[in-house]
Amino acid sequence: MSGGRCSIVWFRRDLRIEDNPALAAGVRAGAVIAVFIWAPEEEGHYYPGRVSRWWLKQTLAHLDITLRSLGTSLVTKRSTNSVSSLIEVVKSTGATQLFFNDLYDLLYEPWEITDVDGRPFATFVDFWNKCLSMPYDPAAPLLPPKKIISGDLSRCPSDTLVFEDESEKGSNALLARAWSPGWSSADKALTNFINGPLVEYSVNRKKADSATTSFLSPHLHFGEVSVRKVFNLVRIKQVIWANEGNKTGEESVNLFLKSIGLREYSRYTSFNHPCSHERPLLGHLKFFPWVVDENYFKAWRQGRTGYPLVDAGMRELWATGWLHDRIRVVVASFFVKVLQLPWRWGMKYFWDTLLDADLESDALGWQYISGTLPDGRELDHIDNPQFEGYKFDPKGEYVRRWLPELSRLPTEWIHHPWDAPESVLQAAGVELGSNYPLPIIGIDAAKSRLQEAILEMWQREAASRAAAENGTEEGLGDSSGSHRFAFPQYVQMEVEREPIRNNPATMIQRYEDQMVPSMTSFLRVEEEESSVDFRYLPGDSRPEVPANLDLGLDSRRETSNQGGSQIVRYNDTFPLFNATRGLQDVEDSTESSSSNSGRKGRDGGLVPVWSPSAPSASSSSYSERFVGENSGLGRS
DNA sequence: AGTTCGTTTTA
DNA sequence: AAAACGAAC
Numbered sequence: 001m002s003g004g005r006c007s008i009v010w011f012r013r014d015l016r017i018e019d020n021p022a023l024a025a026g027v028r029a030g031a032v033i034a035v036f037i038w039a040p041e042e043e044g045h046y047y048p049g050r051v052s053r054w055w056l057k058q059t060l061a062h063l064d065i066t067l068r069s070l071g072t073s074l075v076t077k078r079s080t081n082s083v084s085s086l087i088e089v090v091k092s093t094g095a096t097q098l099f100f101n102d103l104y105d106l107l108y109e110p111w112e113i114t115d116v117d118g119r120p121f122a123t124f125v126d127f128w129n130k131c132l133s134m135p136y137d138p139a140a141p142l143l144p145p146k147k148i149i150s151g152d153l154s155r156c157p158s159d160t161l162v163f164e165d166e167s168e169k170g171s172n173a174l175l176a177r178a179w180s181p182g183w184s185s186a187d188k189a190l191t192n193f194i195n196g197p198l199v200e201y202s203v204n205r206k207k208a209d210s211a212t213t214s215f216l217s218p219h220l221h222f223g224e225v226s227v228r229k230v231f232n233l234v235r236i237k238q239v240i241w242a243n244e245g246n247k248t249g250e251e252s253v254n255l256f257l258k259s260i261g262l263r264e265y266s267r268y269t270s271f272n273h274p275c276s277h278e279r280p281l282l283g284h285l286k287f288f289p290w291v292v293d294e295n296y297f298k299a300w301r302q303g304r305t306g307y308p309l310v311d312a313g314m315r316e317l318w319a320t321g322w323l324h325d326r327i328r329v330v331v332a333s334f335f336v337k338v339l340q341l342p343w344r345w346g347m348k349y350f351w352d353t354l355l356d357a358d359l360e361s362d363a364l365g366w367q368y369i370s371g372t373l374p375d376g377r378e379l380d381h382i383d384n385p386q387f388e389g390y391k392f393d394p395k396g397e398y399v400r401r402w403l404p405e406l407s408r409l410p411t412e413w414i415h416h417p418w419d420a421p422e423s424v425l426q427a428a429g430v431e432l433g434s435n436y437p438l439p440i441i442g443i444d445a446a447k448s449r450l451q452e453a454i455l456e457m458w459q460r461e462a463a464s465r466a467a468a469e470n471g472t473e474e475g476l477g478d479s480s481g482s483h484r485f486a487f488p489q490y491v492q493m494e495v496e497r498e499p500i501r502n503n504p505a506t507m508i509q510r511y512e513d514q515m516v517p518s519m520t521s522f523l524r525v526e527e528e529e530s531s532v533d534f535r536y537l538p539g540d541s542r543p544e545v546p547a548n549l550d551l552g553l554d555s556r557r558e559t560s561n562q563g564g565s566q567i568v569r570y571n572d573t574f575p576l577f578n579a580t581r582g583l584q585d586v587e588d589s590t591e592s593s594s595s596n597s598g599r600k601g602r603d604g605g606l607v608p609v610w611s612p613s614a615p616s617a618s619s620s621s622y623s624e625r626f627v628g629e630n631s632g633l634g635r636s
Numbered sequence: 637a638g639t640t641c642g643t644t645t646t647a
Numbered sequence: 648a649a650a651a652c653g654a655a656c
Binding site for chain 1: 646647
Binding site for chain 3: 378381
């Protein structure tokens, strides 16, 4: 049924051929124009980091090669406005249809996974149990097209996309030795993992430098392989091992699937709480007095905190863009609980440096660590890096690899050199405070400081509540107000050797909430985070935007006709990032009614029907309830 | 079989 | 610290 019809298939975070519903639909409908639009400015603060851009570059090249072998090629556009670029492509190709997938790639649609009352889950375990006990399986993966009829590209030239500058090329060259982006490598990685390390997953997952993780995360981030395919293949293995009575295998599968589930949950959470990369999900956490100390932040980034496991992790991250999940937890927990720096800074740093940087996953991870989720770590619990060191790196191999200055220290002291006798240090060539720092802050000091901070948080929360009950407008907890301040800049990672000194507690500044770090020079600095790009939102009057781009359609596949141009949506809303920031305002307005006034851009007609099966009213009241419900948690 | 004790885990 | 799990009684 091609009949000369031509569709645009807009690739976004689905850079694959197989199990790509939008591509399949385009191919079925006739000729196809495959498009990728590079519009990083639309991500606001979250301009992708160096390694992430490197990956994207490689995987796009790979996709292009594949498309060429199938009969077309990838049209690339550099843009600051994806929608106008799309329209340009429509005009220059005469396409009459547009297909694109969700930005979230999930096993089930978010609105399918609810409790008995139809409400979204607020804890992971319940969410995941529900996913695993759904009466029907996730959609089976689609096969790749055998051939693609190309639309007319003669009047639709590609832009050359620039993903790295000269200074980045050198560092990026190394990445290619360890990683191979692209859907076919993703497939290979998946099969290798399933047939290899997966059985041992449960045994090996505790080791800091284990090479037995799946290494799928960057592939999944860019959609080079669909979760449904991962899930399917793993489930097959699971059935086999269950029949064989392979206990280790079964346990491994469950654990691996759980980590897939966490990725699911991160998207689910972002869907139900679009601001979850910006704000704690537990209401009272917005009163937490984070420590704002750029020296702390710098010491952490440079791996000079004086805690070997933390420092080793941070050096590995900087050197390779990779970190084992355990170590991510260690460095993040240290960041939040010991240093008490605002978690969003840490999250932003991960975003800038991780090869598999993923806003949804990282937001969930940081919130979990920070204790800002209903089911996260205890707020007042501090993980002791020394003990964790002996747990995850019992022989100190990991530390020695990344901290050569400690390499000659015996294992007995490797995770707490500050306790080592002078003679031992001397023999190992370690001079604390000189070639390796003393602890930036003692764990005991951190513990009491944390207690105070929590106390202060509850006091402020109470004060704010009292003020609200009096009808007085609270200014105290208004995280969007004047307490925000610009973020410390770091553009390059200086590796200077100045000793880190302890900060006297009196020097510590605390603020209620922080702007996300804006460390890339690409960003327009004057932008507040609230200057959401409303291009995609309904109610925006910009004439060139097809009005039905952002309708909250709830069926899995729905079509609409408008002005002769058909737009087919695959259970999509609009790009998640943009949506995410747009919807944040929705929640704001439900929570602190008057704090909006100072913010730009929030007057536009917001509230797209984000969760279609639950009308907008219920989605905002749910958020309210969520915060309200849980604000009392943990007080006991 | 049911209880208890110890261990492990903790999104 | 608590809960879930599992082994032992």
